[in-house]
Amino acid sequence: MIDVSKVYNGNVVLRSINFKLESGFAGIYGPNGSGKSTMLKIIAGIERPDCGRVVFEGKDIAGKAPEEIAKMGISIVYQIPRPFKNMTVLENVATPFLLRKSYREAIESAMEICEFVGLRNKVNLKAGMLSQGELRLLEIGRALATQPKLMLLDEPFSGLDVENAKRVRRILRKIKREGVDAIVTAHRMKLLRDVVDISYEMRGGRIAEGR
Amino acid sequence: MVALKKDFILILTILLLPLLLRSSFVVSVATIAVIYSILSLSWFFMEKEAGWASLAHSIPFGIAAYALAINPTLLILAFLLSLLLFAALSLSGREKFVFTSFITAVVFWYLSHYITLSVNGEIVGGEEGFSFQSIGIWESYLLSSSMLLLFFASFALIRKSGLGLKIEAVRDDEIAARSIGIDAFKIRIVSFTISVITATVAGLCYLLYFGHVSPEIFSVEVALLPFVASLIAGNRWLSPVVGSYTVVIVSRAFSGILPEAHLLLYAAVLILSPKLKGWWSASVD
Numbered sequence: 001m002i003d004v005s006k007v008y009n010g011n012v013v014l015r016s017i018n019f020k021l022e023s024g025f026a027g028i029y030g031p032n033g034s035g036k037s038t039m040l041k042i043i044a045g046i047e048r049p050d051c052g053r054v055v056f057e058g059k060d061i062a063g064k065a066p067e068e069i070a071k072m073g074i075s076i077v078y079q080i081p082r083p084f085k086n087m088t089v090l091e092n093v094a095t096p097f098l099l100r101k102s103y104r105e106a107i108e109s110a111m112e113i114c115e116f117v118g119l120r121n122k123v124n125l126k127a128g129m130l131s132q133g134e135l136r137l138l139e140i141g142r143a144l145a146t147q148p149k150l151m152l153l154d155e156p157f158s159g160l161d162v163e164n165a166k167r168v169r170r171i172l173r174k175i176k177r178e179g180v181d182a183i184v185t186a187h188r189m190k191l192l193r194d195v196v197d198i199s200y201e202m203r204g205g206r207i208a209e210g211r
Numbered sequence: 212m213v214a215l216k217k218d219f220i221l222i223l224t225i226l227l228l229p230l231l232l233r234s235s236f237v238v239s240v241a242t243i244a245v246i247y248s249i250l251s252l253s254w255f256f257m258e259k260e261a262g263w264a265s266l267a268h269s270i271p272f273g274i275a276a277y278a279l280a281i282n283p284t285l286l287i288l289a290f291l292l293s294l295l296l297f298a299a300l301s302l303s304g305r306e307k308f309v310f311t312s313f314i315t316a317v318v319f320w321y322l323s324h325y326i327t328l329s330v331n332g333e334i335v336g337g338e339e340g341f342s343f344q345s346i347g348i349w350e351s352y353l354l355s356s357s358m359l360l361l362f363f364a365s366f367a368l369i370r371k372s373g374l375g376l377k378i379e380a381v382r383d384d385e386i387a388a389r390s391i392g393i394d395a396f397k398i399r400i401v402s403f404t405i406s407v408i409t410a411t412v413a414g415l416c417y418l419l420y421f422g423h424v425s426p427e428i429f430s431v432e433v434a435l436l437p438f439v440a441s442l443i444a445g446n447r448w449l450s451p452v453v454g455s456y457t458v459v460i461v462s463r464a465f466s467g468i469l470p471e472a473h474l475l476l477y478a479a480v481l482i483l484s485p486k487l488k489g490w491w492s493a494s495v496d
Contacts, residue, residue: 066386067390067393075390082384087383095388095391096392098373143391
């Protein structure tokens with residue numbers, strides 16, 4: 001991100017953000033309203049920046065449509081899960097595969113992802129029936145099904161009990177081992193420990209030095 | 212899928228009954244019910260599958276009948292006009308779509324009174340509408356029944372296909388669908404196209420059966436029919452068919468003593484709709 005700014009109703013949410021991720025997992029922590037979610041949404045194309053550039057693999061993607069950005073290899077996991085609630089878990093995960101594969105292949109690949117995220121025994125349940133923790137796993141599974149190069153995980157541990165937070169942490173480490181890059185946000189730095197390679201603090205729409 | 216197969220067998224049984232009874236009166240009533248069933252099914256696809264509740268399916272239905280009656284070469288134009296109209300109305304969003312579509316349907320109904328042509332120096336159309344060579348009752352029945360079965364089976368297949376999943380994904384959460392790479396606008400247009408094709412075919416069957424089309428085809432009653440029909444019989448794919456049959460049968464049964472009986476049925480269904488929805492949800496659970 002190069003000099004990216006965003007203003008909502010007169011409130012400056014992002015102030016000339018400059019942020020670079022070479023590879024690996026980067027963590028961004030900070031209080032509510034610090035601009036973490038807005039930053040991820042701008043990268044994913046859900047929001048448009050007021051100014052600045054977002055460069056991915058040498059191309060400026062700022063202002064591009066979310067579907068175009070997803071096809072380039074960036075996927076987002078929302079803080080508040082957004083499942084396709086009338087579809088089964090398997091169908092949720094199969095849907096991104098349908099852009100590249102036949103229905104049968106998509107279902108087969110989705111089954112592997114469900115196994116990967118630990119939802120193998122829930123594949124036939126409607127997404128609307130899942131618990132908060134399972135919904136988070138489903139979101140991660142669905143994002144993985146886009147076969148991303150970069151994952152944007154917006155507060156993946158929020159609202160989870162200790163057990164589910166551990167599950168998500170375990171899965172994130174597995175994803176990291178698969179060579180996918182990611183930007184993970186959280187309220188506190190300690191939530192990101194042993195998941196990310198580098199952490200940045202975000203406060204008042206600005207990013208501080210990494211550590 | 213099991214429920215869909217059951218529904219398909221039920222529809223097949225309903226369609227075969229008039230053939231066994233071999234009564235022209237029964238077949239004529241059944242033909243009207245089948246034509247309205249196709250129309251309601253097209254509405255149901257757009258509402259249930261794609262999540263766009265329209266009150267303007269009388270437009271593709273009526274335009275198709277008018278186009279065929281005036282000049283069959285206008286059919287493609289009629290189809291494109293309906294599609295373009297739905298696409299344009301959808302730009303205002305799902306919540307407003309139900310109102311804007313209804314207002315548009317009323318405007319079309321009003322304008323249809325002024326569609327006239329000069330044929331050999333004589334003005335035709337207007338309130339009287341246009342005539343066309345109809346086909347026989349039995350032929351009409353077989354044609355519209357085949358179309359109903361074809362569309363019902365096609366919708367079942369679409370629902371279990373990749374396209375069906377994409378349509379459902381966009382319906383459930385457009386932003387989430389776009390975030391995984393689905394072009395939501397393209398999918399919306401595809402689902403409108405499927406629905407408009409179905410309503411167009413219903414309009415053609417209508418004209419081939421009646422041999423005449425007038426502004427009545429754009430009336431508020433026709434615009435509301437698919438919505439009311441779907442409320443009557445719940446939230447299954449069989450519902451638009453059962454609902455359409457109910458409206459047509461009630462209307463025919465009381466035509467002698469109460470010509471507007473179907474309007475009473477509409478009113479009752481609309482008043483009871485919250486209760487009906489509750490009952491159907493409970494029966495599904």
